[in-house]
Amino acid sequence: MSEIENLSREDEAAIERLNDAGAAMIARTVEWAKTNTGSWNLDGLKDFAPILADAFSALEADVQLKAGDVFERVTDSGTSEEIETGPILRVAARPDAPVQVVMSGHYDTVFPPGTFTEITDLGNGRLNGPGLSDMKGGLNVMLEALKAFEAGSMKDTIGYQIVVTPDEEIGNFASAGALTEAAQSGALIGMTYEPCMETGAMSGGRKGSAVYDIVLHGKAAHAGRAKEEGRSAIEAAAELVVGLERLNGQRDGVTFNVGSIDGGNAVNIVPDLAVIRFGARAPDQEAAAWANNQIEALLDKALTRPGITGHLHGGFYRPPKPRNAAQQALFDAVSGAGRAIGLEMEFVDTGGVCEGNNIFAAGVPNVDTLGVRGGRIHSSEEFVETDSFSERAALSAMILNRLADGRIDGKKIKALMP
Ligand SMILES: [Zn+2]
The missing domain is CATH 3.40.630.10 (Zn peptidases)
Structure with a gap:
């Protein structure tokens, strides 16, 4: 034709x-x-x-x-x-x-x-x-x-x-x-x-593309006088960020990227807040669910630290x-x-x-x-x-x-x- x-x-x-x-x-x-x-x-x-x-x-x-x-x-x-x-x-x-x-x-x-x-x-x-x-x-x-x-x-x-x-x-x-x-x-x-x-x-x-924010709360304290009373949200965040980045390469086509970390204040104060913003991409629905589970597990682990509370916002706003x-x-x-x-x-x-x-x-x-x-x-x-x-x-x-x-x-x- x-x-x-x-x-x-x-x-x-x-x-x-x-x-x-x-x-x-x-x-x-x-x-x-x-x-x-x-x-x-x-x-x-x-x-x-x-x-x-x-x-x-x-x-x-x-x-x-x-x-x-x-x-x-x-x-x-x-x-x-x-x-x-x-x-x-x-x-x-x-x-x-x-x-x-x-x-x-x-x-x-x-x-x-x-x-x-x-x-x-x-x-x-x-x-x-x-x-x-x-x-x-x-x-x-x-x-x-x-x-x-x-x-x-x-x-x-x-x-x-x-x-x-x-x-x-x-x-x-x-x-x-x-x-x-x-x-x-x-x-x-x-x-x-x-x-x-x-x-x-x-x-x-x-x-699919996901955007997440994790907010972690610790407990502020004077870093000199009462460091042991403080609970560092940044320390908890640091471990979480490393964990997130280590997810890269673990499953085909799934990527994670921590884009920013906010929180903390003066160096003599134990930081009581950290906000981690990151994205994830996944090629199909199963991979997206896997990514979500991994993220929740890392957050759960961070929350086992004494005095650390926090929550996760966001998710796969655009499914694959x-x-x-x-x-x-x-x-x-x-x-x-x-x-x-x-x-x-x-x-x-x-x-x-x-x-x-x-x-x-x-x-x-x-x-x-x-x-x-x-x-x-x-x-x-x-x-x-x-x-x-x-x-x-x-x-x-x-x-x-x-x-x-x-x-x-x-x-x-x-x-x-x-
Ligand atoms: Zn456009």
Whole structure:
């Protein structure tokens, strides 16, 4: 079969429309990148959310901005504080259509205000700027692909739930509930718009990611007059940290990293507080459970020290997304859609995590790097390839068209989930 035979008339119409929309997608992405939406910049997030909602109002859908869940963060002094983020964009269309899709993306970036603001044309079709790839560009790809799909005749076959979050770069703690809810409202597959690699390669299997805080309390005492009355939280923490790092290499694909230790005070005071912050990654659910058990055992051991109390916060906030049969079937289907428009598709396993992990954990197979081609993300060298806007929007439109006319059997793919 030739590639042309793989294109329906609907496909051809969408491709043409999305070619024409390329310049507008680029211009809007650049415009969006001018508002700083660093994950902790509440003012910037609140300013930007209505702009986003307005753009998505072009869809034949119900568009709402909703407050996220308040979440807790352990402070350096070992207490918990409540954190508020920007609104979550929720878009819902045709909930009774036979094929339901969950789509997601984020509008926060890793850049605090004033750190990286310039948008620079690097030449050769590359633009450098904050969030152009990760992922304001991807949001435009999602939006235009849906507009193209809705302009076609198969619109009524597909309904969708979109969640665009303000807190992906810090772990989706405020929006995880919204992602799960959207995924579990009947979605057969998920489509998330993280950038793919510069080469066009997309993410295959993803590890799970955990963030933990351990708070240890000891007993303060004067180090000279009454050292024996004190109980050092730092000493307990030190043994625990060494134990955590020694877990590395004990199980395939599982890694631990202690990122910071806070606590203590003057050198003449036995320290009564230590806060250990660390991360863990695991390739599958069993490995994640193993990691969690090891951590709890180390904490239990620390708490057998006289006068030491403490507790563990956190866990695998993004469960692993292994390349199971459902994922592989979806990757194959997406590859077919890509080949029809001349894309050589490749899926590469990664230790990185994203909303695709959450959607997978909610029981929905998904592909999560449907955004623009780009690179150097999370650095001031972040760039986007401008010719990827039309290309990647067309890829999404091909997937939607195939889901709508049955060339991709969403039900069959979903049924492969354990
Ligand atoms: Zn991202």
